[in-house]
Amino acid sequence: MGEPIPPPRACVAVLGGGQLGRMLGLAGIPMGLRFRFLDPVAGAPAGAVGDLVVGGLGDRAALDRVAEGAHVVTYEWEGVPADGARYLADRLPLFPSARSLAVSQDRVAEKRLCGDLGIATAPFAAVDDRAALHSALGTIGTPAILKTRSGGYDGKGQFRLDAPGDADAAWDALGPLGHLVLEARVAFTRELSVLACRGRDGEVAVYPVAANIHEGGILRVSRVPTVGRSSQAAAAAIARRLLEALDHVGVLCVELFETGDGSLVVNELAPRVHNSGHWTIEGAVTSQFENHLRAILGLPLGAPTLVMPNAMVNCIGALPDREAILGIAGAHLHDYDKSPRAERKVGHVTVLADDEATLDERLDRVEHVIRARPSHAAS
Amino acid sequence: MGEPIPPPRACVAVLGGGQLGRMLGLAGIPMGLRFRFLDPVAGAPAGAVGDLVVGGLGDRAALDRVAEGAHVVTYEWEGVPADGARYLADRLPLFPSARSLAVSQDRVAEKRLCGDLGIATAPFAAVDDRAALHSALGTIGTPAILKTRSGGYDGKGQFRLDAPGDADAAWDALGPLGHLVLEARVAFTRELSVLACRGRDGEVAVYPVAANIHEGGILRVSRVPTVGRSSQAAAAAIARRLLEALDHVGVLCVELFETGDGSLVVNELAPRVHNSGHWTIEGAVTSQFENHLRAILGLPLGAPTLVMPNAMVNCIGALPDREAILGIAGAHLHDYDKSPRAERKVGHVTVLADDEATLDERLDRVEHVIRARPSHAAS
Secondary structure (H helix, E strand, O other): OOOOOOOOOOEEEEEOOOHHHHHHHHHHHHHOOEEEEEEOOOOOHHHHHOEEEEOOOOOHHHHHHHHOOOOEEEEOOOOOOHHHHHHHHOOOOEOOOHHHHHHHOOHHHHHHHHHHOOOOEOOEEEEOOHHHHHHHHHHHOOOEEEEEOOOOOOOOOEEEEOOHHHHHHHHHHHHHHOOEEEEEOOOEEEEEEEEEEEOOOOOEEEOOOEEEEEEOOEEEEEEEOOOOHHHHHHHHHHHHHHHHHHOOOEEEEEEEEEEOOOOEEEEEEEOOOOHHHOOHHHHEOOOHHHHHHHHHOOOOOOOOOEOOOEEEEEEEOOOOOHHHHHOOOOEEEEEOOOOOOOOOEEEEEEEEOOOHHHHHHHHHHHHHHHHOOOOOOOO | OOOOOOOOOOEEEEEOOOHHHHHHHHHHHHHOOEEEEEEOOOOOHHHHHOEEEEOOOOOHHHHHHHHOOOOEEEEOOOOOOHHHHHHHHOOOOEOOOHHHHHHHOOHHHHHHHHHHOOOOEOOEEEEOOHHHHHHHHHHHOOOEEEEEOOOOOOOOOEEEEOOHHHHHHHHHHHHHHOOEEEEEOOOEEEEEEEEEEEOOOOOEEEOOOEEEEEEOOEEEEEEEOOOOHHHHHHHHHHHHHHHHHHOOOEEEEEEEEEEOOOOEEEEEEEOOOOHHHOOHHHHEOOOHHHHHHHHHOOOOOOOOOEOOOEEEEEEEOOOOOHHHHHOOOOEEEEEOOOOOOOOOEEEEEEEEOOOHHHHHHHHHHHHHHHHOOOOOOOO
């Protein structure tokens, strides 16, 4: 709080210029905002909706350039170097704060925060050498997952251990990458996520919980609505406690495991707009992107209410046949203007329907088109 | 229809770079499209979402520049000089066609087309001199309205005649402006509009009819839903007949009068996305802007279905207090990034609600804020 409220036609600096930045811009231009993005890649997707400064996210000269004329700074990626974010935070309001960024950059800090707040996570232990891994395995047992404490995404930087004998192979694979954490593997029935947004004045808006399906560690499908009233309330309570403990301003995504008895276990946090909330563009009264901007600008939040059952499907590697997708009632295609590449998220499809049965049927059709050979992989 | 289908990441040239162009761009960027706008004003609102070529809409050098690299041409204003549009149509697909443009540029041609199709309009007569005005008044009677045949908007270029004795004053006011038309004044109970979109393959999507409130000739409020099933069907039938007769591709707005017995009389046509359809951004499954683009690109149309009762209120002259608007549940502010000026449309607010009573209450609050003194008229 205490930070100045930007003027109505503020300029927002965004660290990262990928599809999340692009969608922030698309939500913010109607609000009269201007955008400056910093991204290492010339031609990054957000360049269509603002000025793109090409440079490293930790490069002070580049940070100076993206901050020129900006009134507030945010980020679309929690991998932003913490010292780069702090460097800007000395001159401009940074939301979410450097603390939200630091906690979500470290799986151990995330889990310790949850523990302090009485929020369930997988049992875990920090692992800094081979001996510590063996010792942690003695406590946590198998199956377990060894992960880098920071920097992993889309399933990268992880090694699954099914028996204690996997320890040396796991250490050989990940040991060179820096600080690690061993986590017990949670026996979950579903993967969920809850997005929540907190304003500068502490107002909180919580979106309906989404059910997520991953493949090869990469999110493929998010669907809403998916949980009953009590699970929604439990997820919202977790999100609120985290938002308040972090004094977080903006969107926070909490990835959750749902276990056999219906209880929720936090997997990880993302202090930003998130892929599992792309459905909010068409499917909620106020999108996660608009609410993130409202929050960081000190404005009242919009309703996170669901407008219609819907699902989002990522386009991974290449875009699907555009005509076939748009021929499905209730479907919208989001093309991030990226070139095709294996495992790369190049777009997404959102499909809406009045009822669940119709949504099932339309989602099947979307999946069928997406899994078919794309018609313009090289476009 | 024979015109080539543009590639997936097509470039769309738009004649006019105002708020309608801006909203076309915001709908098209997620589809992977790029935009080039031609507008006489540097800093026109659409510049935020594409390349802005500054020049006259009838200037051939400027038309050449906006067409560079474009795959298809459209327009956001029916005042585009017809020969400029035809000049581009010789080299690139132009949608809606030069014929749609020509008909909607001439109130007499519009009414003759309606007459040919058995669609009701006000009785009218073309008026090219003072004697013709007196003669037309003898047939049509008063109250009547003398209008310029082309070029009028927001109530400009009109003169109301309450008695035959007003003829000379009317002629003195409008005679110098060119070809005129005298129209009987329709005793309407409400002003409505229906937006419909037609694809290149003849597919038609018709939006729910909106009720419009004008003040001083300028649209202030549009609200949906507003008519029962039979009026919706009647409006849709009118729109379909016009779309087919014109072989129109893209959005067509048909402004209607509803009379005491519930019948519909066509007032005028706009061969483009229209202010009375801005509610579709949040309030329909597919916005008028996305559907216009789908149509001109030869893609399947999206569902025009209503998602929630809603109303759109124009911000005329200056923007309202942003924080107060965003503090109203279900409200979204659209800032066109224009400087304040009397009678200028500088933005709009859309407000949604689950039911009509809640919408009434929220709309009252929006109106209250908009009618209050703006907080940043000079921003």
